[in-house]
Amino acid sequence: MKIIRYLRVALESITAHKLRAILTMLGIIIGVAAVLVTMGIGRGAAANITERIESQGTNLLTINPGASSSGGIQGDSGSAGTLTLKDAHDLMNKDLHPAVSLVAPEYAANAQLVYGDTNVRESVTGVTSDYAAVRNLTVASGEFLTDEQVANQSQVVVLGSVLAADLFEDENPVGLSLRINGQPFQVVGVLDEAGGFGRSTPDEKAFVPIGIAQGRLFNAPRYRGEYTVSTLNVSAAGAEQVAEAEKQVEMTLRLNHNLTADQDNDFSVFNQASLLETASDIAATLTIFLGAIGAVSLVVGGIGIMNIMLVSVTERTREIGLRKAIGAHDNDILMQFLIEALVLCFLGGLIGVGLAYGLAAIFAQIPAFTFTVLIQPDALMLALGFSLISGLVFGIYPALRATRLDPIEALRSE
Amino acid sequence: MVNESVIEIQDMTKVYQMGDIKVHALRGVSLEIQKGEYVAIMGASGSGKSTLMNMIGLLDRPTSGTYKIRGVESSKLSKSQLADLRNQEIGFVFQRFNLLPRISAQRQVELPLFYAGVASRKSREMARAALERVGLGDRTHHRPDELSGGQQQRVAIARALVNQPSLLLADEPTGALDSQTSVEVMTLFEELHAQGLTVVMVTHDPLVAGRAKRVVTLSDGKIVSDKANGHNINISAWEAAYENH
Numbered sequence: 001m002k003i004i005r006y007l008r009v010a011l012e013s014i015t016a017h018k019l020r021a022i023l024t025m026l027g028i029i030i031g032v033a034a035v036l037v038t039m040g041i042g043r044g045a046a047a048n049i050t051e052r053i054e055s056q057g058t059n060l061l062t063i064n065p066g067a068s069s070s071g072g073i074q075g076d077s078g079s080a081g082t083l084t085l086k087d088a089h090d091l092m093n094k095d096l097h098p099a100v101s102l103v104a105p106e107y108a109a110n111a112q113l114v115y116g117d118t119n120v121r122e123s124v125t126g127v128t129s130d131y132a133a134v135r136n137l138t139v140a141s142g143e144f145l146t147d148e149q150v151a152n153q154s155q156v157v158v159l160g161s162v163l164a165a166d167l168f169e170d171e172n173p174v175g176l177s178l179r180i181n182g183q184p185f186q187v188v189g190v191l192d193e194a195g196g197f198g199r200s201t202p203d204e205k206a207f208v209p210i211g212i213a214q215g216r217l218f219n220a221p222r223y224r225g226e227y228t229v230s231t232l233n234v235s236a237a238g239a240e241q242v243a244e245a246e247k248q249v250e251m252t253l254r255l256n257h258n259l260t261a262d263q264d265n266d267f268s269v270f271n272q273a274s275l276l277e278t279a280s281d282i283a284a285t286l287t288i289f290l291g292a293i294g295a296v297s298l299v300v301g302g303i304g305i306m307n308i309m310l311v312s313v314t315e316r317t318r319e320i321g322l323r324k325a326i327g328a329h330d331n332d333i334l335m336q337f338l339i340e341a342l343v344l345c346f347l348g349g350l351i352g353v354g355l356a357y358g359l360a361a362i363f364a365q366i367p368a369f370t371f372t373v374l375i376q377p378d379a380l381m382l383a384l385g386f387s388l389i390s391g392l393v394f395g396i397y398p399a400l401r402a403t404r405l406d407p408i409e410a411l412r413s414e
Numbered sequence: 415m416v417n418e419s420v421i422e423i424q425d426m427t428k429v430y431q432m433g434d435i436k437v438h439a440l441r442g443v444s445l446e447i448q449k450g451e452y453v454a455i456m457g458a459s460g461s462g463k464s465t466l467m468n469m470i471g472l473l474d475r476p477t478s479g480t481y482k483i484r485g486v487e488s489s490k491l492s493k494s495q496l497a498d499l500r501n502q503e504i505g506f507v508f509q510r511f512n513l514l515p516r517i518s519a520q521r522q523v524e525l526p527l528f529y530a531g532v533a534s535r536k537s538r539e540m541a542r543a544a545l546e547r548v549g550l551g552d553r554t555h556h557r558p559d560e561l562s563g564g565q566q567q568r569v570a571i572a573r574a575l576v577n578q579p580s581l582l583l584a585d586e587p588t589g590a591l592d593s594q595t596s597v598e599v600m601t602l603f604e605e606l607h608a609q610g611l612t613v614v615m616v617t618h619d620p621l622v623a624g625r626a627k628r629v630v631t632l633s634d635g636k637i638v639s640d641k642a643n644g645h646n647i648n649i650s651a652w653e654a655a656y657e658n659h
Contacts, residue, residue: 002531017516319512322506326501326526330493
């Protein structure tokens with residue numbers, strides 16, 4: 001195979017000019033590493049966000065009181081206070097809401113929690129027993145609130161993992177008592193760490209039966225004689241029924257709230273699945289954006305190759321003249337320089353891949369980086385393919401220049 | 415002895431266009447060189463000897479006239495056919511050796527075989543044999559910077575010989591060498607000539623030319639003398655040509 005012998009000539013020439021070869025490859029090395037690392041960061045961040053959202057349950061609809069975003073003047077979210085326990089009860093009707101699997105109302109407010117000398121102010125959330133299932137919560141020790149405890153309005157509490165650690169440090173809180181706004185509550189369970197974002201994380205919350213929160217603890221406002229709730233959590237019967245569940249919920253709530261056709265919703269439905277979709281879209285855009293920045297550096301690297309190859313053609317004019325004098329065809333010269341450019345780009349690409357993995361390993365050691373740099377096969381193919389193409393594109397002009405040299409002039413040059 | 419022409423040149427002219435000026439580098443040169451001859455082409459710079467050498471080496475095309483190498487008429491050949499002819503029929507030796515940097519002597523000598531498409535094992539053997547022929551059998555793995563000037567020129571000669579060309583074409587082969595190594599290289603040429611190789615050498619050095627068997631002198635694009643060399647060197651013709659200039 002003649003191509004193998006061309007490869008050998010190219011390698012010979014590369015090893016004969018190591019410094020020049022490394023300088024030539026540098027642009028491609030940095031370009032490929034930049035593409036892989038930036039795309040890896042984009043994808044790692046996307047995977048991280050998706051995972052966090054999924055941890056809260058993708059079938060989840062959260063319904064908050066307040067005007068929705070469609071038209072008119074928007075009021076403060078929650079200011080309307082129109083969602084009640086009756087709404088929650090009505091949504092539990094399976095015949096009217098076949099796409100809804102569970103409904104969990106909650107009433108949340110901030111309260112003082114005291115154990116011994118420790119005292120913190122955190123969100124205390126009144127919930128029902130289904131809340132754990134709807135919100136994908138699991139208990140690390142003890143158990144979650146039971147139907148009985150909720151019905152009896154027992155003074156019991158389940159703690160989020162971070163809150164439990166804050167209050168009880170190394171002690172196992174299950175069975176111990178603490179005070180919430182001065183009233184004694186017995187700890188019956190501690191949750192596993194759940195993650196999630198900012199204020200919505202259950203890790204720093206305390207959960208009590210909803211009746212106690214609405215009554216004795218916070219004395220919730222009433223709407224048409226019913227205690228209001230701060231949020232209704234609804235889980236759809238399946239991921240593909242989320243949209244259907246949303247429609248059914250909306251219809252019942254509008255009926256309950258006596259809204260006419262020209263009135264906007266006095267509540268807003270928040271769909272976890274659409275959040276996930278939005279987050280994925282943003283992440284994909286981010287990845288493309290970062291990848292494009294990397295690609296620009298790859299193009300710059302390719303132009304660098306062209307520069308140095310052109311210099312190298314000038315520098316090697318005598319060599320080219322000699323090769324032609326002793327019988328090299330134009331094709332031989334073209335192939336020699338083209339394959340040299342391709343080999344340089346490919347080697348540079350491989351080194352760039354190694355560099356990218358090295359950088360990913362370094363990022364993994366930095367604690368502030370909460371996600372991993374994801375280098376995936378398609379990104380590898382893309383980066384290596386791109387480096388080969390830039391070798392071809394930016395190698396062809398110098399190779400043609402070499403081919404066109406007149407052997408007599410070339411041999412005469414200094 | 416049957417005469418066999420290696421080179422047959424008839425009424426060759428070469429005109430270069432340099433801007434508005436036409437430069438007549440060759441003004442009707444006819445030259446025939448037989449197999450096994452040892453010829454020196456002399457002349458001052460500007461006499462046309464370099465142009466003639468490029469023509470003989472198939473590196474350039476004449477403006478008019480014909481050139482047959484081993485009976486093959488070259489004016490109608492394509493660029494690629496000319497490259498093949500150079501590869502097969504002509505071994506080039508240059509003033510400044512023109513070795514590739516940082517590559518072993520062995521690989522230097524294999525270069526023409528690469529373009530001839532010779533398989534790598536055979537190519538290695540042929541290169542080694544050529545290096546032995548010029549007395550460098552023990553230097554095959556040395557790179558140019560590890561060899562003396564004389565040794566480098568011998569590597570270049572081995573490269574010229576490796577394809578068993580019908581013509582060894584040397585352009586000022588001793589121009590970059592001191593007198594001691596020049597003598598060594600000239601002796602090598604004489605040995606190769608004695609083995610039956612046709613040698614054509616372009617030089618301006620009368621001492622070097624004097625060792626050839628035939629001296630062709632050019633002046634102003636024409637052959638002004640073409641003499642067989644006896645024991646005495648015909649310096650006067652060359653000097654006359656030189657003073658003319």
